[in-house]
Amino acid sequence: MNIEPKIEPGSPPWPIPTNPNNFENKLIEDLIGILHGTYQFENFDIVEGVLVSKKDEFEGSVKKNLGTIKELWRENGKLADEKRRVEELLES
DSSP states (O other), rough: OOOOOOOOTSSSOOOOOOHHHTHHHHHOHHHHHHHHHOOOHHHHHHHHHHHHHHHHHHHHHHHHHHHHHHHHHHHHHHHHHHHHHHHHHHOO
């Protein structure tokens, strides 16, 4: 007798791989899908760790990019000032 797993409402109709080696390469949405589609509670800690890691990586990237943006704004201000000085010299 072959027992079919019960599919919960809102669960994807396809089998979800739960191999921990694949978790790191998944999108956050896919990881959430794994949580919804599995009753393997040992995966919760693994998925949580991956999500926290991705969040930390994202926050680090945002901070780095904000620093770059601030630096570019400062450089833009310096260039605007220099442009004004050159225009004033050309007018005089």
